[in-house]
Amino acid sequence: MELIINQLSKTYANGVKALNEVSLTIPQGMFGLLGPNGAGKSTLMRTIATLQDADSGSISLDGIDVLKEKQAVRERLGYLPQDFGLYPRINAETMLDHIAQMKGIGNKAERKEVVASLLQKVNLFKDRKKGLGTYSGGMRQRFGIAQALVGNPSLIIVDEPTAGLDPSERNRFYNLLSEIGENTIVILSTHIVEDVNTLCSNMAIICMGEVLMQGKPKDGLEMVKGKIFQKSIDKSDLDTYRKEYQVISTKLISGRLSLRIESEGNPGNGFEAAPADLEDVYFSFISKKVDPITI
Structure with a gap:
């Protein structure tokens, strides 16, 4: 059916x-x-x-x-x-x-x-x-x-x-x-x-x-596998990072932003590789249609 x-x-x-x-x-x-x-x-x-x-x-x-x-x-x-x-x-x-x-x-x-x-x-x-x-x-x-x-x-x-x-x-x-x-x-x-x-x-x-x-959810995870990187930044620097990187989501933790980006290779500049999850898949697609969401 x-x-x-x-x-x-x-x-x-x-x-x-x-x-x-x-x-x-x-x-x-x-x-x-x-x-x-x-x-x-x-x-x-x-x-x-x-x-x-x-x-x-x-x-x-x-x-x-x-x-x-x-x-x-x-x-x-x-x-x-x-x-x-x-x-x-x-x-x-x-x-x-x-x-x-x-x-x-x-x-x-x-x-x-x-x-x-x-x-x-x-x-x-x-x-x-x-x-x-x-x-x-x-x-x-x-x-x-x-x-x-x-x-x-x-x-x-x-x-x-x-x-x-x-x-x-x-x-x-x-x-x-x-x-x-x-x-x-x-x-x-x-x-x-x-x-x-x-x-x-x-x-x-x-x-x-x-x-x-x-x-399938696993298909989505495969699409972003090895492409997710994260870094903690000051809130005031967010616009600068958005201009340079494909920001998919941000999360405010103790006054600082935990920034997650999608990149084909390691972007350097203090970013660290992060295990991809389904939320990354979601934000990866959504961020290409609308501005990344601060959660």
Whole structure:
């Protein structure tokens, strides 16, 4: 099973070109879509989820024309948007039962079994009678995954799912997504490189509506292997270094900047070779489209 996106474009009424001939082939498993805020990720996710139309291009899910056969896609889709509303006074069990009914599970006994199973899967069964408004951020996200899983979807989209989660909640979420990704297509849209590095066997980097890289994380690492160098500098010298070197990222540590650059050979001038990581891959591509980001 594959999701095939071919030359997808979208320009909004205000002139913003959110997607510029985006083409991606997404296989079964966890697929990471990396990009900064405003890169076009959410536009792409909403278009795949049949929530908005594209200006041109095509999307195919296992032979289904996503842009034309929207109901057929929705029957196979689980979607967890970045921001989703909850009825605060309704408990998780009742809400999931309602969602299951809307997904076409008409038999009451079958719905009860499905709801209980999903709540067990996301570790919310003991909290099933609590109002959704009392849930923590991590519990809300786990409930979001539970509702996305109703109906055994073959395509699941999760948009910035770990934003705002503490480390322990993030780890639980990682484990849950990894389990789900064994038997379906899961698209993880995020700007957090660690999420993709931890979870995804395939990935793409998108910026300003364009796909800059697609492949396996190890393929990206191979592209920058032996090309990353770092040096600690004064903040006031940053502009000078940007003029002389291909700066991909900077990090402020104790009042000084840890500068990372990409170079085909050792640039000297106090730079030291640094092991490349997926964050370097990300910033290497992004920095060629926008100014390097200070993090």
